[in-house]
Amino acid sequence: MGGGFGGLAAARALAGAPVRITLVDRRNHHVFQPLLYQVATAGLAAPDIAAPIRHILRSQRNAAVILAEVTGFDLRRQKVTLADGELDYEFAVVAAGAGHSYFGHGDWARHAPGLKTMEDAVEVRRRVLLAFEHAERQEDEAIQREWLTFVVIGGGPTGVELAGALTEIARHTLRGEFRRIQPRSARVILVEGTDRVLPPYHPELSDKARRQLERLGVEVRTGTLVTGVDGAGVQLGDERIAARTVLWAAGVAASPLGRMLGACDRAGRLQVEPDLTVPDHPEVFVAGDLAAVTQAGKPVPGVAPAATQMGRHAARNIIRMLEGQPRRRFIYKDKGSLATIGRKAAVAEIGSLRMSGLLAWLAWLGIHIFFLIGFRNRAVVMFEWALAYLTYARSARIVLGPPEVDAP
Numbered sequence: 504m505g506g507g508f509g510g511l512a513a514a515r516a517l518a519g520a521p522v523r524i525t526l527v528d529r530r531n532h533h534v535f536q537p538l539l540y541q542v543a544t545a546g547l548a549a550p551d552i553a554a555p556i557r558h559i560l561r562s563q564r565n566a567a568v569i570l571a572e573v574t575g576f577d578l579r580r581q582k583v584t585l586a587d588g589e590l591d592y593e594f595a596v597v598a599a600g601a602g603h604s605y606f607g608h609g610d611w612a613r614h615a616p617g618l619k620t621m622e623d624a625v626e627v628r629r630r631v632l633l634a635f636e637h638a639e640r641q642e643d644e645a646i647q648r649e650w651l652t653f654v655v656i657g658g659g660p661t662g663v664e665l666a667g668a669l670t671e672i673a674r675h676t677l678r679g680e681f682r683r684i685q686p687r688s689a690r691v692i693l694v695e696g697t698d699r700v701l702p703p704y705h706p707e708l709s710d711k712a713r714r715q716l717e718r719l720g721v722e723v724r725t726g727t728l729v730t731g732v733d734g735a736g737v738q739l740g741d742e743r744i745a746a747r748t749v750l751w752a753a754g755v756a757a758s759p760l761g762r763m764l765g766a767c768d769r770a771g772r773l774q775v776e777p778d779l780t781v782p783d784h785p786e787v788f789v790a791g792d793l794a795a796v797t798q799a800g801k802p803v804p805g806v807a808p809a810a811t812q813m814g815r816h817a818a819r820n821i822i823r824m825l826e827g828q829p830r831r832r833f834i835y836k837d838k839g840s841l842a843t844i845g846r847k848a849a850v851a852e853i854g855s856l857r858m859s860g861l862l863a864w865l866a867w868l869g870i871h872i873f874f875l876i877g878f879r880n881r882a883v884v885m886f887e888w889a890l891a892y893l894t895y896a897r898s899a900r901i902v903l904g905p906p907e908v909d910a911p
């Protein structure tokens with residue numbers, strides 16, 4: 504279940520095994536989430552970072568793909584319930600990923616879209632580009648300023664990437680295209696609740712990331728909690744920021760499927776056994792963002808390499824069970840973390856090695872192109888990035904849908 508990093512890795516690792524695989528996803532495509540912010544900021548088009556799951560698995564004869572929504576499980580009868588039917592299984596791998604958490608303020612979602620799916624990215628892009636259009640048509644200067652104020656909530660990698668890209672759009676991409684407004688006068692404010700951006704990174708890199716963001720023109724507000732979000736701005740305790748575009752990059756909540764399988768942590772991730780199985784159900788594995796796994800006292804992070812490793816591990820354990828061998832515990836191999844901030848600005852932490860600036864940015868570019876699925880996507884992204892580097896152009900600036908900004 505799930506054609507993301509975890510589910511695809513599991514299906515592929517079972518390619519040579521004597522099994523029949525059914526991969527179920529409610530969308531027809533796999534999304535390379537690490538580049539979603541590029542779609543959200545018009546740098547890349549949706550098909551550049553996604554591929555039909557059916558196409559990815561086309562040569563794997565033992566795998567079939569079903570487009571359907573998983574709604575529940577009957578663990579005793581070994582059945583998966585779909586919105587429009589059910590499936591039997593001998594082994595199951597659940598890798599349904601995560602969505603947003605608005606920390607109990609579900610009403611904020613309407614005003615501050617998050618970034619998890621392709622639909623989210625297209626909606627963020629729509630709002631960002633329309634904000635400049637609305638500003639251009641405003642006579643009232645105060646309202647014009649509101650349209651030119653962008654607030655990004657959450658100073659993790661996604662918030663940092665979004666904020667950096669927004670300043671680049673305002674300062675460079677839109678230069679010379681408007682007559683009434685100066686896009687470069689736009690304010691981009693990044694709000695983070697803890698005392699530094701990129702909290703999972705070493706404090707030295709957080710500090711460098713902050714400085715790189717400020718150099719790009721982002722106003723960074725750390726140690727600041729958002730207490731309200733509405734259609735006209737955000738409330739930060741006693742302070743009000745009037746802004747028509749608010750983006751959410753703060754909370755993550757695992758798929759609701761986790762709670763249907765057993766005990767979960769606060770983020771809704773299922774507490775799995777060390778071999779990634781569901782307690783008392785050795786035939787059901789959980790992989791990726793949906794699995795709560797602790798190693799050496801630290802939680803395994805919700806990142807693509809962890810999901811891929813878990814998916815592969817679940818597949819290997821299934822093969823071991825078929826061969827009558829005992830299952831093995833999962834061991835996460837941390838290959839490091841990278842976060843980009845903007846042009847020639849990024850941070851990287853690989854073991855005890857810490858890098859920032861141009862070198863980290865080049866590493867980020869290379870790794871993301873390498874791990875993208877499909878030759879076409881790699882070629883197109885490389886071309887788009889080279890063009891963007893030379894011209895600051897963002898080629899995916901077509902807005903579809905109505906000009907109103909707050910979705911009903």
Ligand SMILES: Cc1cc2nc3c(=O)[nH]c(=O)nc-3n(C[C@H](O)[C@H](O)[C@H](O)COP(=O)(O)OP(=O)(O)OC[C@H]3O[C@@H](n4cnc5c(N)ncnc54)[C@H](O)[C@@H]3O)c2cc1C
Pocket residue numbers: 504505506507508509510527528529530532533534535536537538539540571572573574598599600601618619660661758760790791792793805806807808810841
């Ligand atoms: C904006 C963003 C930026 C990121 N940047 C990075 C990064 O730079 N580096 C990094 O390593 N990680 C990054 N991550 C995290 C990484 O993408 C995730 O850890 C990874 O995608 C998790 O893989 P997964 O297989 O668990 O879930 P996903 O990749 O989310 O896949 C889940 C799949 O399950 C399907 N699904 C969900 N529910 C159902 C259902 N009920 N029925 C049927 N199908 C269902 C979904 O459609 C989806 O295809 C980022 C994530 C986001 C959102």
